[in-house]
Amino acid sequence: xxxxxxxxxxxxxxxxxxxxxxxxxxxxxxxxxxxxxxxxxxxxxxxxxxxxxxxxxxxxxxxxxxxxxxxxxxxxxxxxxxxxxxxxxxxxxxxxxxxxxxxxxxxxxxxxxxxxxxxxxxxxxxxxxxxxxxxxxxxxxxxxxxxxxxxxxxxxxxxxxxxxxxxxxxxxxxxxxxxxxxxxxxxx
Numbered sequence: 641x642x643x644x645x646x647x648x649x650x651x652x653x654x655x656x657x658x659x660x661x662x663x664x665x666x667x668x669x670x671x672x673x674x675x676x677x678x679x680x681x682x683x684x685x686x687x688x689x690x691x692x693x694x695x696x697x698x699x700x701x702x703x704x705x706x707x708x709x710x711x712x713x714x715x716x717x718x719x720x721x722x723x724x725x726x727x728x729x730x731x732x733x734x735x736x737x738x739x740x741x742x743x744x745x746x747x748x749x750x751x752x753x754x755x756x757x758x759x760x761x762x763x764x765x766x767x768x769x770x771x772x773x774x775x776x777x778x779x780x781x782x783x784x785x786x787x788x789x790x791x792x793x794x795x796x797x798x799x800x801x802x803x804x805x806x807x808x809x810x811x812x813x814x815x816x817x818x819x820x821x822x823x824x825x826x827x828x
Contacts, residue, residue: 657685693790696761700787703763704805710816712780716747716772717824729818736814738770743821748773752781762788764802768813770820782816 661681665674687694722730722742731742738749748771757765768782788794788802806812 653685653689657682660685689792690790692761693792696758696763696787696790699758699761700763700785700803700805703757703765703785708783708785708805710780710782710819712819714772714777714779715820715822716779718821719824722821723823727823729821731821732814732817738817746773747771747779757785762790762794762802764788768816770817780816780820782813784811 661678664681665677668674668677718731724730731739733739738744738747740749743749748769750769750771752765752767752769754765757763764786766784766786770779770781771777772779784804784806786802786804
């Protein structure tokens, strides 16, 4: 039923686009002017439902390049009891999360969600945060963004999931933890 309504709405929108384009083109006398007017008219009618997809994608790419990824504000050196002999961290579980039994007494592992980071462009912000419980200092953030398309897709329910950055292939929470927590350096 919804598909029929969408198809009907699309057909009506195309009919309106065609009718308005014909009215606009009739106002011009030269063939070249009529072609240019028709192209501009069709582009405007195309951009009405799609403008936010284009601008939103540009803004999303900017956020990905400028703000997403790992931000380490302070590294923490951990003693040998936190590391396996081969150098792998003991404080990261098999599924890639921080082992709170080892680090949870001193450090807090939380998440920040901004569901409406950009309400106009349907962009959400998510960050994993590591905080020192004693000093309340944030040690690092791993920031990602999710873009859910334009208003048309969100209004019709056609958009099922968003596009994220860093991508799932680039996502590395373990790497983030290993940048915040380092082996105790031996200084002479």
